[in-house]
Amino acid sequence: MNLGRLNHVGVATPDIxxxxxxxxxxxxxxxxxxxFDMPAQGVRVCFVDTPNGGTQIxxxxxxxxxxxxxxxxxxxPLGGQHHMAFEVPNIEAARAEFEAEGKRILGPTRIGAHGTPVFFVHxxxxxxxLTEIMETPAHG
Amino acid sequence: MNLGRLNHVGVATPDIxxxxxxxxxxxxxxxxxxxFDMPAQGVRVCFVDTPNGGTQIxxxxxxxxxxxxxxxxxxxPLGGQHHMAFEVPNIEAARAEFEAEGKRILGPTRIGAHGTPVFFVHxxxxxxxLTEIMETPAHG
Incomplete structure (x- = not known):
């Protein structure tokens, strides 16, 4: 695959x-x-914008x-950096490439916090x- | 301070x-x-560009x-996400603000991998x- 935009850095926190x-x-x-809550993922989520349309937190x-x-x-216990999320144009093609490389993908492809399909690689x-691969959002 | 550009995500690795x-x-x-080596910091460093002038790794x-x-x-042992680096227009002003908040700054301000002054906050x-505050590079 071609490296895509670094959409966001996931930062875990005990209290949002x-x-x-x-x-x-x-x-x-x-x-x-x-x-907002994402019950299927067991998390509460929000996004912090950085300037100039940069990578979100x-x-x-x-x-x-x-x-x-x-x-x-x-x-x-204080939280910290948890994952990085990179955009791809086609989630199915990206998943097939990681699978072909023998990478362990964590669960099924599902809808992520930006409303597009995502998966996580071990x-x-x-x-x-921990790496999230996400289909590029329409506005991205 | 005003949140600046997320310049890079630092990823540690045992073998570059x-x-x-x-x-x-x-x-x-x-x-x-x-x-390239940065002997004063005890590290070897390189940068991976992400598309569209995005945040570097x-x-x-x-x-x-x-x-x-x-x-x-x-x-x-495999490495992983180590720090995030945010740009500021004036390193001295930023350092004074973090100090005034009682944040522990790790050592003196020094020249970072992009050739501008940086400091790290505990x-x-x-x-x-671990947060790096860096003066915006001229090209940035």
Missing amino acids: DTAIAFWRDTMGATIVSEP ELISPLDESSPLTGFLERN PKDMNGT | DTAIAFWRDTMGATIVSEP ELISPLDESSPLTGFLERN PKDMNGT
């Missing part, structure tokens, strides 16, 4: 409201989306104890980085 | 040549800078056992993310 306050007050962010917090973030936050097959 | 091969072959990167590997990356790689004061 505290994290939003940090990004507004300490980091000086001015555009932060309203948080995706803040994610667990919805409950069964969230896939729970283990990460046990190891990193960090152990990706030099230690 | 293996990491470059991964970014070229698996992720499809086409523009990867020549690696900074690959960093330890120069030797005394590198500040050694502890991170002991905890994360992840424990930054919601778990």
Whole structure:
């Protein structure tokens, strides 16, 4: 595949409201989306815009104890960088390429926080980085 | 301060040549800078460009056992996301603001991999993310 746009950096946090306050007050962010729940993924999500149409920061917090973030936050109680998400023009073609390389894909392709199909590739097959591959949003 | 451009995501790796091969072959990167040593920081560095002038990936590997990356790689033997770097127009003003907030700044301001002054803020004061603040490069 061809490397696509770095759409967002996923940053896990135990409490999304505290994290939003940090990004507004300490980091000086001015555009932060309203948080919303993604029950199928077990997370609450919002996006912090960076200037000049740059890569977004995706803040994610667990919805409950069964969230896939729970283990990460046990190891990193303050939160921290959790994944990177790259855009591709065609999600099926990208999935086939990663599968052909023997990369472990975590679960089925599903609809992500931007409303386009996404999948995640295991960090152990990706030099230690949990990697989200997402179809480019229409506005992107 | 006002949130600046997300200049790069720093990704630690035990072996920079293996990491470059991964970014070229698996992720499809086409523009990867020549690696160079930064002895004062104890790291070897190169940059992977993402499309449309997007945020770069900074690959960093330890120069030797005394590198500040050694502890991170002991905890994360495959490597992984290590820091995020945001641009500011004036490094002295930014440093004064973080100091006034009581954030722990790691060492003196020094010249970073893009040739402009940078400093790092302790992840424990930054919601778990080691944060680099860098003066905007001239071309940026």
